[in-house]
Amino acid sequence: MRVKRYTQLIILILLCSAFVVSNAVFAASKPELLFPFVQNDKVGYINKNGKIIIPAKFDTSKYSYEVLAPESNLIPQPIGKYEDAKWGYIDRTGKFVIQPQYDYASKFENGVAKVGTARGEAWINEAGDTVISGHYAMTDFGAEGYAIAADLVGYDEKGNEIHTFNFIDRNGENLSDRLFAGVLGFSEGLAAVNIGGKSNIWGFPSGGKWGYLDTKGQMAIEAKFEFAFSFVNGLAGFNVGGKTTTQGPVGGIGIPEGGKWGYIDKSGAVVIKPQFQDIGSFSDGVAPAMLKDKWGIIDTKGKFVAKPVYWRMDPIGNGLFIVANDADYSSYGVLSKTGKIIGNHFTEIGSKFSDGLLHVFWGDTGAFMDPNGKMILKRKGVRYGDFRNGLSTYSYTSDKKHLRGLMDRQGTYLTKPIFSNINDFYYGLALVSIPDAKGNSYDAYIDAKGKIVWKSKIPR
Numbered sequence: 001m002r003v004k005r006y007t008q009l010i011i012l013i014l015l016c017s018a019f020v021v022s023n024a025v026f027a028a029s030k031p032e033l034l035f036p037f038v039q040n041d042k043v044g045y046i047n048k049n050g051k052i053i054i055p056a057k058f059d060t061s062k063y064s065y066e067v068l069a070p071e072s073n074l075i076p077q078p079i080g081k082y083e084d085a086k087w088g089y090i091d092r093t094g095k096f097v098i099q100p101q102y103d104y105a106s107k108f109e110n111g112v113a114k115v116g117t118a119r120g121e122a123w124i125n126e127a128g129d130t131v132i133s134g135h136y137a138m139t140d141f142g143a144e145g146y147a148i149a150a151d152l153v154g155y156d157e158k159g160n161e162i163h164t165f166n167f168i169d170r171n172g173e174n175l176s177d178r179l180f181a182g183v184l185g186f187s188e189g190l191a192a193v194n195i196g197g198k199s200n201i202w203g204f205p206s207g208g209k210w211g212y213l214d215t216k217g218q219m220a221i222e223a224k225f226e227f228a229f230s231f232v233n234g235l236a237g238f239n240v241g242g243k244t245t246t247q248g249p250v251g252g253i254g255i256p257e258g259g260k261w262g263y264i265d266k267s268g269a270v271v272i273k274p275q276f277q278d279i280g281s282f283s284d285g286v287a288p289a290m291l292k293d294k295w296g297i298i299d300t301k302g303k304f305v306a307k308p309v310y311w312r313m314d315p316i317g318n319g320l321f322i323v324a325n326d327a328d329y330s331s332y333g334v335l336s337k338t339g340k341i342i343g344n345h346f347t348e349i350g351s352k353f354s355d356g357l358l359h360v361f362w363g364d365t366g367a368f369m370d371p372n373g374k375m376i377l378k379r380k381g382v383r384y385g386d387f388r389n390g391l392s393t394y395s396y397t398s399d400k401k402h403l404r405g406l407m408d409r410q411g412t413y414l415t416k417p418i419f420s421n422i423n424d425f426y427y428g429l430a431l432v433s434i435p436d437a438k439g440n441s442y443d444a445y446i447d448a449k450g451k452i453v454w455k456s457k458i459p460r
Helices: 002-016 023-029
Strands: 035-039 042-046 052-059 075-079 086-090 096-102 112-117 120-125 130-135 147-155 161-168 190-195 209-214 219-225 235-240 260-265 270-276 286-291 294-299 304-310 312-317 320-324 332-336 341-346 358-362 365-369 375-380 382-384 391-396 405-408 421-426 429-435 441-447 452-455
Touching: 035 052, 035 441, 052 075, 075 096, 086 112, 096 112, 130 147, 190 219, 219 235, 235 270, 270 286, 286 304, 286 312, 294 312, 341 358, 358 382, 365 382, 375 382
Parallel strands: none
Antiparallel strands: 035 042, 042 052, 075 086, 086 096, 112 120, 120 130, 147 161, 190 209, 209 219, 235 260, 260 270, 286 294, 294 304, 312 320, 320 332, 332 341, 358 365, 365 375, 382 391, 391 405, 421 429, 429 441, 441 452
């Protein structure tokens, strides 16, 4: 039987050019999951059963709570603190296999990781070899296979950095012969780019004009807009007549003030003429749009299907929008793409549907709402969190400490509300914080049934 099975596997390999193994062999070859913990401001790792595999001996960092998953071999780890830290990579035994030498380091994805050096950013492989370098800063690679690369070209009269931007492939080659003052990532085969503007490190320039670059490095749509958003579902928003007065994420992101907003298709043709104060992306044939400081919903012809009477509007999927009924955002509703209110007058509401449900709260009542407006698990004196993988958090409104417990999809409380914080579950465990009567807080991990599999003996 074994010979026959291996013969079948060889045939499959030859036919499909794929390596096929049994579930048992695959599971056995996978590295063990490792979960980080922090004690005395040092990082170590436990396995899924709570056994300490790597003692807490490494300096803490922004990656201190990154799970070392089976598909990962290395994790970034600093020696030292803050600006003085040097980064390297440890393996599953806690040994440095790439010595600390970088100003910062990111996680490995698809066999490469981005690191900071004295000369700018670089990409390295798991052997520590540099595969791409020579740029001041780079983004991660997007779905189209390109990363944004920024280069420092000088300083303005106020001493601010001036940068140019391009796209690079995984070999480090430039996509275009042209350099840009600002760029957005590729979406649906096109990327918004700015020509002639004055840029900063964030890639949001003042002045210049925006157009679109294709994946061959050619200008597919002429640069003639004051700003241009990425394409979503075949349409992109653009601005004419506005003026960019801010740069970077502090104080603004380079989006023009004033002017009018409309939409173009991927040929560059205007499909909805500029007429709105502000706009959002199209989904399910509709998009949010603003007139006279109020939001409504428009169709692909630019006609309002829901009048602009709302102070805020956020798409949440399923053709639905969260709307704010007043200027101080104290009352929320849920609006369908046809303009029908399916839920209203909530004082608290989730940011999106999660596991098909949206948590809401009003008065002293918590509930979950489905996309049709039906209320589920409606309970007085209870607040809920989002459902994720069939689990949600809950808390009692009467509890001044706002402690949380874990609940399943049927509404069964799996734990008492004893946690001050419950993080998302990863690979079956969630990091939680457990306070004591003295005001101390202890890290712990719980499984999907609410069982504590590991708890720190030392408070954070």
